Amino acid sequence: PLVDLFKKVLPHQSRALEARDRELAASRPKGLRVHSRRPRALATMCGDVRFRRTVLVDGAGLTRYPLDEELDLPAGDRVSPSARSFLATCGADVPFARTAELMAIAGGSPVSATTVMDSVRSAGEAVAGIERARARDLFRDGVAPRADSAAEEVLVEADDTWVRMRDGSMAEVKAVVAYAGKEEGRGVEPVRLGCVGEAPGDFRGRAVAQVGSRFDLARVERVRLGTDGEAQYVNGAASMPFADVAGFIDPFHVFRAVGRCAPSPDGSRLVSVLRSEGADACAGAIEAMVGAGTAASGAEGVAAYLRRHAAEIGGGPSMGAMEAEQQHMCKVRMGSFPCAWSPAGADAMARLRSWLGSGFALPPRTRESEQSPRRRQRRERKLARHLARRAGGRVKSEGKGWE
Template identity: 70%
Template sequence: MNLSIVPGAVAALEAALAELIESSPAGFAALEDAAKRIALASGAEALSRALERRDRELLASSRPAGSKVHSRRPRTLATTMGDVTFRRSLLLDAAGRTLCPLDEELGLPLGDRVSPAARGFLVTCGADVPFARTARLLEMAGGSAVSATTVMNSLRRAGEAVAETERSAARDLYRDGVPPEADSFAEEVLVEADGTYVRMRDGSAAEVKAVVAYAGKERGGGRARRVEPVRLGCVGEAPGAFWEQAVAQIGRRFDLARVERVHLGTDGEAQYVNGLASMRFPEATGHLDPFHVFRGVGRCAPPPHAEALVALLRSGGPGACADLIDDMIEDGTAREGSEAVAAYLRRHAAEIGGGPSMGTMEAEQQHMYKVRMASFPCAWSREGADAMARVRSWLYSGFELPGRTREGSRSRRRAARRDERLASFVASRPGTGLKSEGKGWEYPVSASLAGMGSDVRFRSS
């Protein structure tokens, strides 16, 4: 079926708009707005009727054996075309559990008042602009009116889902040896890592740990851009857990089994330099971000001596630059703290200079995290900051947000109550003794699941 144009719907809308033009022509802008409102309202009403029709079909054709109709209850969803209200049947199965065939077929989360498409809009838009503005944008686009709190909660849930996905991938990789499924490959991968700080509600600051990996750079339009970048940003993770998740995230983009060389660029901070230990590749090399090195060297002396130090570092290397700083210290022309800079240059001489072109992490931090988490007048909770960092890094890596499942939306209390009903129902039925060789008898563990929901039958198989 061609979903772009439905002839019957087009004919009906044409008649309605023609009547509107004849009765009150008010310019094209007003006509365009009216056409949009009529189309969206008609779509919402048509969807509501189609859902109720499907509910009746399910009740007639695939009603579980032993179940009975308990009631027909309304449900309203905030959608991208406005509120959609429909009535659907609730059943009671033989175990006394409540079933909703329509909700189960569509995979609608329990108790969710926002449709999956509208939720995706709120999360994607809320990752870029303030929550109140996001709610207004949904309404301007013809969707339902929601609150800023709804947007915040949507993004929080999405961030939690992304976090669980990333942690699960790290566990699979480092505990079970199962790498994630990659969508590309590269023999050489460049990795940059650093942290930036955002303000918390209590006035403190929290660090956003971030990493970006890419397969080199290419020039286009006069600018160099990274090839197939993949990102991870989070708040509150220990360095070891952060790096395990980072490597697993890299594996989503680049097949880990085909990576031969990795170059890690950092600013020299231990928690990021130590990431090399988590990168179990045939060849892994560390490099210091030249931005921080040049800035540190430039602070050792006033102009024009600072420029001379940086130029010598570029041409002669860290050893020659450290020797010149020592001479300036003896002459009294170096600033306080220059001894530490010279020692730093000698200690990290092997990591300064050489290697591929990197040094883009400062811009990455600014445009990926600071632009949303520090530019607006906002203060974060630790959970909210982690969710925002993960969602932004996930979306800008080109990944689809994890969908909220019906089973995952079930609260612990609700799940426990369902399991209690199931256990009581199974225990009340007599088991069947099974013959076997050797023991002669097995425990009565068989029971009938007829009349139960599809989720129970699936989980018990």
């Protein structure tokens, strides 16, 4: 019954839009003339809405759509802003075809899975633009992001996971989560960043800017970075612009590597040495086994790693949430379904899920932000030709001549 009610309301929405369009056309600024009236249809959460609106033309020959401009509707987009938000938000959680079905079940306009995919892609690209702008403002211009919270100590965890691409290869999804301590085993006020294809240096800079969007950077006194031991994340502690930064390696992966340095039960004994006596003692035991010829292949590299990162293995605050973070933020959507991603699609999905998981609102789709480069260039060429045709004039002098 509710869906039937919405459908009865649609004609009234169309008439209301057309009435508003006539008011805007009647009060148009001087210099604009009415060119025509053109139809437009929008897919909405209540079904298709069809209306006609006035087209105005200015002295340069540029067209204006007063109703579209007042509603801030992107040119050529047949989906309403609220419907786009639904498709992007729902498409970040469930398959694209299922999202289209859910919109139809709720009484919305029928859309294709491709429309859902495009909504997710455009939302992810808008998020990427915001994240890059924040990092540029912070590291180039010295302007910190506007934070919505504050904390003296921030715990940061970073890791990667892998998703399958269309060509059968695997792509790395880099992810970071920052939070102000834990309550009941969960991070407090978490903020996230996920992406595909970013260089390690760019990723670290954007991660810091993303942390600053949640926690006021000027009030952060201590940062504790937890990683699984990969160089691109371990080295991130040195690049963080904070006075007190310490990095810690999650011992889970280290224990597993140490346990493989010798056949059982010697591998288990090496793990016990690492737990009780520390990394240096364990490295010495592995080196002794290498000298005796009882160690497995690759044990020398593990011993060298233990000595190099002895101060970072274990210790520090309780973190260790990154494995679950990757599962719930990335793998549950990007790896659980039979998906085959493109590089751009995987990057957009990782960014969008991290953005929504941080509690941020979707970037609004505006008429200006969604204007295509081709349309923008065409308008600029028309305006340039119009200005070139205008004859030059002399401004009447005021004051003492030289002024």
